[in-house]
Amino acid sequence: MNINEILTITIVLAAAFAYINHRFIKWPPTIGIMVLSLLSSIALAFLGSFHPILSKKAIQLASSIDFQDLLMNFMLSFLLFAGAIHIDAGQLKKERWPIIILSTVGILISTFLVGLLVYYLFQIFHHAVPFIYCLLFGSLISPTDPIAVLAILKEAKIPASLEIKISGESLFNDGVAVVIFITLMNAARAGGADVSMFSVSKLFAQEAFGGLIFGGLLGYVGYRTLRSIDDYKVEVMITLAVVIGGYYVASHLHISGPLAMVVAGITMGNKVRDGAVSDLSRDYLGKFWELIDEILNAVLFLLIGLEMLIIKINMTVFLIGGISIIIVLLSRWVSVFIPISLLRYNVKFERHAVTMLTWGGLRGGLSVALALSLSSAMHRDEFxxxxxIIVVFSILVQGLTIGALAKQLQQSE
Incomplete structure (x- = not known):
C-alpha cells in the first residue's frame, strides 16, 4: 500500500468509528474507537475464510504501517506537547514532589518488580527468557497513559490535586520510561560487555537531564518568538516548528525528545495563558492543539485495534499475558504505595490516592510501540x-470503570 491509501483508509475509519461511538455507544472517544477497531479486526479475521480479499486487504493495511516508527518518531511528540500545553504550571508546582517521585522512583520500582515476576512466570511455564529482556518488558509496560481516562475523571469530579498528579505523572513518566528502556536496550545489545553502573548512569543522565534542559530552552525560545508578533496563523506554525524541529534535534543530540516536548509544552502553554499573546491567538492555539490531540488519539487507538490482525497468537503466551495483568497491577500498586507512604509526612494526599493512582494508571500506545521495537532475539513476538493483552485490558476494563470507582470511593467517605 502507498502512503495515500494508508492515510485515506486510516482517517476514514477513524472518522467513521468516532461518529458511531459519539452517536450510539457514547463511550470516551479513544475507548470507543479502539473497541470498534478491535471488533472490526476480529470480524475481518472471521470473514477471511469466506471473503479472503477483505481480510487480505485489512492485513495488508495493518502490515504497511510501522506502528513503532509512526508513534515514536512522529505522533508521540505531538501528543506529549498537546497534553503538556494545557497543564497549569502553578498546580504542577504544588504537586511537584509526588509527580517527580512517582515518575522516577515509581517507574524504577515497577520496572524491576514486573521484570522479576515475569522472569519467574516464564520459568514456571518452562519458557526460558533472560532476565535483561524481562527488565526491558518491565520498563516498557510501566509508563501510564491516562489520555483515555482524563475526561472520565473530570466527570467524576475528583479533587483537582489528584487529577494533576495523574496527568503530571503520566506526562513525565512517559519520557522517563523511554530513557530507562533505551538504557536497558543498550545494555541488552552489549550482552553485558563494557556495561558498568557508570556508563548506564551517564547515558540516563544525558538522556533525561539533557531532555529537560533542552525542553526548557526550546520552550523559552518559542515563547519569546510568539511574544514578538501578533498573528495567530504564524504563531500556530511556530508551535508546530517547535514540536517537529525540537524533537528532530533532540533525537540527533541523543537526549530525550519526549521529556523535551513535555517541558517545552508546559513552558509555552503557561506563558501563553499569562498574556504572552493576544486573546485571539490564545484561543486559536488552544483549539488547534486540542484538535491535534483528538485526531491523533483517534488514529492511535484505531491502529492499536488493527494491530490485532498481525499479532502472532500463542495460547501459552496468552495465559502468561493474562497472569501478567495481575503482575502489572500489583507492581503498580507497590510503586505507588511506597512513594506515597514516604511522602505522607510532608505532602497531603487524598484519602484514596493509592487506589485511584493504581487503577487509573492505564497503559497505552507507548507500551505497544516500545514492544514492537524489540528485536526477534529479545523474544519480540511473546512480549x-x-x-x-495488558493494554487492551487496561483501556477497556480500567478505562471504563475508573469513573464509577471514583464516584464510589467519594460516596464511601
Whole structure:
C-alpha cells in the first residue's frame, strides 16, 4: 500500500468509528474507537475464510504501517506537547514532589518488580527468557497513559490535586520510561560487555537531564518568538516548528525528545495563558492543539485495534499475558504505595490516592510501540502479544470503570 491509501483508509475509519461511538455507544472517544477497531479486526479475521480479499486487504493495511516508527518518531511528540500545553504550571508546582517521585522512583520500582515476576512466570511455564529482556518488558509496560481516562475523571469530579498528579505523572513518566528502556536496550545489545553502573548512569543522565534542559530552552525560545508578533496563523506554525524541529534535534543530540516536548509544552502553554499573546491567538492555539490531540488519539487507538490482525497468537503466551495483568497491577500498586507512604509526612494526599493512582494508571500506545521495537532475539513476538493483552485490558476494563470507582470511593467517605 502507498502512503495515500494508508492515510485515506486510516482517517476514514477513524472518522467513521468516532461518529458511531459519539452517536450510539457514547463511550470516551479513544475507548470507543479502539473497541470498534478491535471488533472490526476480529470480524475481518472471521470473514477471511469466506471473503479472503477483505481480510487480505485489512492485513495488508495493518502490515504497511510501522506502528513503532509512526508513534515514536512522529505522533508521540505531538501528543506529549498537546497534553503538556494545557497543564497549569502553578498546580504542577504544588504537586511537584509526588509527580517527580512517582515518575522516577515509581517507574524504577515497577520496572524491576514486573521484570522479576515475569522472569519467574516464564520459568514456571518452562519458557526460558533472560532476565535483561524481562527488565526491558518491565520498563516498557510501566509508563501510564491516562489520555483515555482524563475526561472520565473530570466527570467524576475528583479533587483537582489528584487529577494533576495523574496527568503530571503520566506526562513525565512517559519520557522517563523511554530513557530507562533505551538504557536497558543498550545494555541488552552489549550482552553485558563494557556495561558498568557508570556508563548506564551517564547515558540516563544525558538522556533525561539533557531532555529537560533542552525542553526548557526550546520552550523559552518559542515563547519569546510568539511574544514578538501578533498573528495567530504564524504563531500556530511556530508551535508546530517547535514540536517537529525540537524533537528532530533532540533525537540527533541523543537526549530525550519526549521529556523535551513535555517541558517545552508546559513552558509555552503557561506563558501563553499569562498574556504572552493576544486573546485571539490564545484561543486559536488552544483549539488547534486540542484538535491535534483528538485526531491523533483517534488514529492511535484505531491502529492499536488493527494491530490485532498481525499479532502472532500463542495460547501459552496468552495465559502468561493474562497472569501478567495481575503482575502489572500489583507492581503498580507497590510503586505507588511506597512513594506515597514516604511522602505522607510532608505532602497531603487524598484519602484514596493509592487506589485511584493504581487503577487509573492505564497503559497505552507507548507500551505497544516500545514492544514492537524489540528485536526477534529479545523474544519480540511473546512480549508484543503480552503487552497487547495488558493494554487492551487496561483501556477497556480500567478505562471504563475508573469513573464509577471514583464516584464510589467519594460516596464511601
Amino acid at each position: 508484543v502479544f503480552i503487552t497487547y
